[in-house]
Amino acid sequence: MTRRLTTTIESYQLKNGEKRYRFKIYIGLDPLTGNEKRTTRSNFKSQKEAKFALSRIKLEIANGTFQKQTPEKYLDVYYLWIKQYEKTVEESTFVKTSGIFRNHILPAMSDYKIEKINIDVCQKHVDEWSNKLKKFRTVKSYAAKVLDFAIKRGYIQTNPFNHVDMPVALKKKQASTEEKKENFYTREELIEFLNCFEKENNVKAYTLFRLLAFSGMRKGEALALTWKNINFNENEIHINTAISRGKDNQLYVKSTKTGIARTIKMDERTMAILKEWRKKQKLDYFKLGFNTMAANQLVFSNEYNDFLQPTKTRKWIIQIQKKYNLKEVSTHGLRHTHCSLLFEAGAKIKEVQDRLGHSDIQTTMNIYAHVTEKARESAIQKFENYLNI
Structure with a gap:
C-alpha cells in the first residue's frame, strides 16, 4: 500500500515571540534497516512559504530526485563532530576543547555555509587568532577538524584550512620587547x-x-x-x-x-x-x-x-x-x-x-x-x- 504523503504544517514561536512554521514529512524507507524515514523543515516565516517548500519536496520524492537535507552551516557540522569527538577523549580534554570552540571558533565561524568556506575566510580568522592568542595554532587545528569531518561525511571536497599561510607566533613577535620570565628555581x-x-x-x-x-x-x-x-x-x-x-x-x-x-x-x-x-x-x-x-x-x-x-x-x-x-x-x-x-x-x-x-x-x-x-x-x-x- 502506498503511503500518503500529506503532512501537517504547524506554527510555533521563537524566544523573541516571532511566529514560525514547520512540518515533518515521510520520505520513504531506509534501505538498510527498513525503518520509515522522515525529514523536518522549519523556520518558515509564513504558512505560504512552508506550503511551497512542502510541495517542492513532494515533487522531488515523486520524481526520485529528493535528497535528505545535509548540514548547511559550520555550526551544524560542529554539533555532529563534537558528539563523536567526546567519545574519543578524556572528559577534561573535551571540556577544554569545547571551551576553545565556544570562546574563539564558533563566534567567528558559526554562521558560515559549510560549502562557501574558502581559503580567504580561513586565512582571515587565522590572522585574527594569531594577533590575540599565543596558542592560535591549536585553535586553527581544532577549527580544521570540523571541516575534516565534513569531508568524511561528503559535505565538502577539500579543507581550505590546509592551505592558509601561518603567521609568526605571537610569542616570537613579543620576544624583542618582552623578556621571558624564568619559571624555575636554582x-x-x-x-x-x-x-x-x-x-x-x-x-x-x-x-x-x-x-x-x-x-x-x-x-x-x-x-x-x-x-x-x-x-x-x-x-x-x-x-x-x-x-x-x-x-x-x-x-x-x-x-x-x-x-x-x-x-x-x-x-x-x-x-x-x-x-x-x-x-x-x-x-x-x-x-x-x-x-x-x-x-x-x-x-x-x-x-x-x-x-x-x-x-x-x-x-x-x-x-x-x-x-x-x-x-x-x-x-x-x-x-x-x-x-x-x-x-x-x-x-x-x-x-x-x-x-x-x-x-x-x-x-x-x-x-x-x-x-x-x-x-x-x-x-x-x-x-x-x-x-x-
Whole structure:
C-alpha cells in the first residue's frame, strides 16, 4: 500500500515571540534497516512559504530526485563532530576543547555555509587568532577538524584550512620587547623556598611542595595520590592517576597525562616528611570526624576529606613568595626546577624523561638545552674570574 504523503504544517514561536512554521514529512524507507524515514523543515516565516517548500519536496520524492537535507552551516557540522569527538577523549580534554570552540571558533565561524568556506575566510580568522592568542595554532587545528569531518561525511571536497599561510607566533613577535620570565628555581633558591615554607604552620602545604620539588610530578598527579601509592619500605611512589576538571567544573580522577603509569624512587628525607604528615593528618582529620587510615585515603585532601582544589596551591605559593620576598615561580615551575636540577646533578636525558613521565623526549630536551646554556655561561664566568685581568 502506498503511503500518503500529506503532512501537517504547524506554527510555533521563537524566544523573541516571532511566529514560525514547520512540518515533518515521510520520505520513504531506509534501505538498510527498513525503518520509515522522515525529514523536518522549519523556520518558515509564513504558512505560504512552508506550503511551497512542502510541495517542492513532494515533487522531488515523486520524481526520485529528493535528497535528505545535509548540514548547511559550520555550526551544524560542529554539533555532529563534537558528539563523536567526546567519545574519543578524556572528559577534561573535551571540556577544554569545547571551551576553545565556544570562546574563539564558533563566534567567528558559526554562521558560515559549510560549502562557501574558502581559503580567504580561513586565512582571515587565522590572522585574527594569531594577533590575540599565543596558542592560535591549536585553535586553527581544532577549527580544521570540523571541516575534516565534513569531508568524511561528503559535505565538502577539500579543507581550505590546509592551505592558509601561518603567521609568526605571537610569542616570537613579543620576544624583542618582552623578556621571558624564568619559571624555575636554582638550587639555592629552592633551598630558601622550602626553608621559608617549613617555618610556616602549614604542614600539609609544606609536604606537598617538598614532594613536588623532589619528585617532579605534575600537580594533578600529586593531588590524586593515595597512601597506597606510597611505598615507605622501598622509598617509592607509584603514579598512575591525576585529578582534572571535567563537566560542570567538577574534579575527577583520570589517567596520567600520557596515560602511562610510572614508579619513581624518592629520597629518604622527603619520605620521612610524608610519614610525619600521615601521622598529623590522622590526628587533624580525626577531630573533623574522618578516619584517614583507609588505603585509598588521599594524601592531600581538603577539610571535607575530598579533592583539594588545584587553585589552592597557587594561593599558598604566592603567600610565601610575597611574605619572604622570594622569586615568583608557579607550582608547575617546581616540576621544571626538578628537571633542571636533575640535569645539573648529572642525570641522563632518558632517566629524566622516564622520571617525569614525558611522552615526547623533545620536552625533556628543551629543558636540557636551557641547562647546558646556563652551564656555558657559568664556564666563561669561571674562566674570567680565574684570569682576573
